Amino acid sequence: MDNAKRKIEHIELCLRNDVVFENNCEDYFEEIILIHQALPGINYSDIDLTTRFLGCDLRAPILIEAMTGGHPKLKNINENLAKLAEEFKIAIGLGSQKPIVKSNFDPEVIETYKVVRSIAQSVPVIGNIGITLLHELEINSIMKLLELVEVDALAIHLNPAQEIIQPEGDHNFGNILLNKFSDLIKELKIPIIVKEVGHGLSMEVVKSFRAIGVKFFDVAGACGTNWIKVEALRNPENSVKRDVGLLLSKMKWGIPTPISLIESRWIAPDAYIVASGGVWNGIYAAKLIALGSDLVGVARPILKTLIEHGYSGARKYVEKYLEELKTTMFLTGASTLRELRVKPVILGPNIRYYIESRGISVREYLDKSRCAHID
Numbered sequence: 001m002d003n004a005k006r007k008i009e010h011i012e013l014c015l016r017n018d019v020v021f022e023n024n025c026e027d028y029f030e031e032i033i034l035i036h037q038a039l040p041g042i043n044y045s046d047i048d049l050t051t052r053f054l055g056c057d058l059r060a061p062i063l064i065e066a067m068t069g070g071h072p073k074l075k076n077i078n079e080n081l082a083k084l085a086e087e088f089k090i091a092i093g094l095g096s097q098k099p100i101v102k103s104n105f106d107p108e109v110i111e112t113y114k115v116v117r118s119i120a121q122s123v124p125v126i127g128n129i130g131i132t133l134l135h136e137l138e139i140n141s142i143m144k145l146l147e148l149v150e151v152d153a154l155a156i157h158l159n160p161a162q163e164i165i166q167p168e169g170d171h172n173f174g175n176i177l178l179n180k181f182s183d184l185i186k187e188l189k190i191p192i193i194v195k196e197v198g199h200g201l202s203m204e205v206v207k208s209f210r211a212i213g214v215k216f217f218d219v220a221g222a223c224g225t226n227w228i229k230v231e232a233l234r235n236p237e238n239s240v241k242r243d244v245g246l247l248l249s250k251m252k253w254g255i256p257t258p259i260s261l262i263e264s265r266w267i268a269p270d271a272y273i274v275a276s277g278g279v280w281n282g283i284y285a286a287k288l289i290a291l292g293s294d295l296v297g298v299a300r301p302i303l304k305t306l307i308e309h310g311y312s313g314a315r316k317y318v319e320k321y322l323e324e325l326k327t328t329m330f331l332t333g334a335s336t337l338r339e340l341r342v343k344p345v346i347l348g349p350n351i352r353y354y355i356e357s358r359g360i361s362v363r364e365y366l367d368k369s370r371c372a373h374i375d
Helices: 003-016 025-030 072-088 098-102 107-119 131-135 139-149 160-165 176-187 203-211 227-234 240-250 257-267 282-291 300-332 337-341 349-357 362-367
Strands: 032-034 051-053 056-058 062-064 091-093 125-130 153-158 192-196 216-218 272-276 295-298 345-347
Touching: 003 072, 025 032, 025 257, 025 349, 032 282, 032 300, 062 072, 062 300, 072 091, 072 107, 072 300, 098 107, 098 139, 107 139, 125 131, 125 139, 131 153, 131 176, 139 176, 160 227, 160 240, 176 192, 176 203, 192 203, 203 257, 227 240, 257 272, 257 282, 257 349, 257 362, 272 282, 282 295, 282 300, 282 337, 282 345, 295 300, 345 349, 345 362, 349 362
Parallel strands: 062 091, 062 295, 091 125, 125 153, 153 192, 192 216, 216 272, 272 295
Antiparallel strands: 032 345, 051 056
16 A cells, blocks of 8 residues: 555554553543642733743643655645644654655645745644665755655654554564664754654663654553554454554553653653653643653544544543643642643652652652653
8 A cells, every 4th residue: 555545544543442541541640640739829821821932932741643645635634733732832743754755745745834834934843754764865865855844853653563464564674764764864954853753762772762862752652542552443354463563552552641741751861852642632732741851742533533524623622631731730829831841740649650660760750851851
């Protein structure tokens, strides 16, 4: 199956099947406890959600995560996502640009991505390629790919769990990719963001990329769309790949979003970190910002609402999300994101056990590490 058709199949599977992680992610989010303040000491109307990201001032710390592109039928989706980003002054990521390469830079395919920048002119737009594409592309080709869509940064995604189950997946994730990545950093004039696609970044991975100069990470933890399950369902019935994928999905493979955030911030206290993966309401967003993220990313619920209820429905979803975030900040007495980051946080037993088993001091993390970077 070609890349463009696969993108449509991905969207259809995500919308009509239960492909959300079958784990206790709600328990993990509930174990991040923010302290209620009966006298907040602030005026709700003074709450300020603004932040700075990739040289742009955002009205809220939200990134519409990379979702789609590459087929003419998908242009309208990206057009509406771009309208949301521009209206609410929030950041937006492009879906994987691999279809542009595989189509030999077909103008019709390129336009499904270019439409984002043509609409979202005042907010950061993030390009997107998979790390295995570095096997195929020279640096000048990557630069051309980025110039075509006029992006402010390049996200390079790591998705071995998805690729190993995908029928046409690329399994070559050898260490040579780290060397090519290092060369790319030296040549590109825009920042590179290392991101997962939904199974979480570990401290080992963050450490490797931070050592070669990466300063931006998107953890994309295992709490949202389960791409192992999506790809498993694309395999034929009773096939080995399908069975393996469904078993991995059932066994909850991946690093839950709050844990991945803690591991990433612990290793890279000076990095800019986006927390995504199941961050589908503003209360979860507030908890993750308090726990150490600079931005939060959202994908599936925006796409689902957009397709089922149109632009007005998606717009209402974002408005509600922002209201949930502001209300949570109000009840903690935080009038800014910086203040939210230093508010007291209590972590439940599962999170504590997990991170202590990974050699992370809970006290040191909460007292110092989580507050290490915020714009």
